[in-house]
Amino acid sequence: MPTNLKDKNITLKSRYLAANFIGLAMIAAVFAYAGVVEVIKWQWSPFAGFAQLPPQTAVVLKYIFLILAAAQYVIIKVLQKLLLAKSLENLPQAAIVTFALCESVAVFGLVLFLLTGNALDFYVFMVISLGYFYLFFPKYEQWEKMVSAAAPAKKIKK
Numbered sequence: 001m002p003t004n005l006k007d008k009n010i011t012l013k014s015r016y017l018a019a020n021f022i023g024l025a026m027i028a029a030v031f032a033y034a035g036v037v038e039v040i041k042w043q044w045s046p047f048a049g050f051a052q053l054p055p056q057t058a059v060v061l062k063y064i065f066l067i068l069a070a071a072q073y074v075i076i077k078v079l080q081k082l083l084l085a086k087s088l089e090n091l092p093q094a095a096i097v098t099f100a101l102c103e104s105v106a107v108f109g110l111v112l113f114l115l116t117g118n119a120l121d122f123y124v125f126m127v128i129s130l131g132y133f134y135l136f137f138p139k140y141e142q143w144e145k146m147v148s149a150a151a152p153a154k155k156i157k158k
Contacts, residue, residue, distance in 0.1 A: 012091075012147060016140050019095040023137055026099045030106040030129050037113055037122050049117035058116040065108040069128050076101050076136055088150050095138045102136060105129040 041047050053061070076098050083094040109125025112118070 012143060013140070015092045016138065016143055019092040019138060022096055023099045023133070026103045027130070027133055030103060030126060030133075033106055033110045033122070034126060037110070037119050040114075041119055047117045049113070049115050051115040053116055058112075058118070061115065062112060062121055065112055065125065069105045069108055069125060072101050072105055072132065076132070080136075084146070088147055091138070091143055091146070098136045098138075099133070102129055102132040105132060 049058075079097055079101070080094050083090040083097065106122075106126050106129035109122040109129070112125065113122035
């Protein structure tokens with residue numbers, strides 16, 4: 001464990017940068033899913049989905065996935081509080097779990113597209129996913145504030 005403030009900042013910064021890189025890679029994966037959607041639409045035009053679901057079943061499935069996507073917001077908030085309540089050492093883990101939940105919303109859209117062939121459904125879930133990434137992507141300043149608030153207040157001369 002670092003003994004002085006400078007070492008703590010370096011460790012926090014390196015942990016943040018590692019989590020940040022993972023988050024950016026997961027955002028890139030969402031865009032890769034869009035590439036998959038476009039390639040499938042182009043290769044198998046017209047693409048009607050692999051499942052050939054009746055329209056009413058597809059609509060029900062879409063609403064179930066939308067409810068799950070909305071629930072992800074609450075799940076993210078709860079999991080962040082639970083992980084960070086144990087220890088601030090869990091900041092990177094909380095960030096990565098958050099990223100996975102954000103990305104899973106795009107996966108809902110990809111699954112729906114593969115079942116029904118409606119690319120617009122995928123893009124709706126992609127936008128929701130990217131919105132969650134925007135809302136929940138960690139900022140270094142937030143991490144610093146959380147660590148500073150948890151540490152005993154010390155005045156440092158400049």
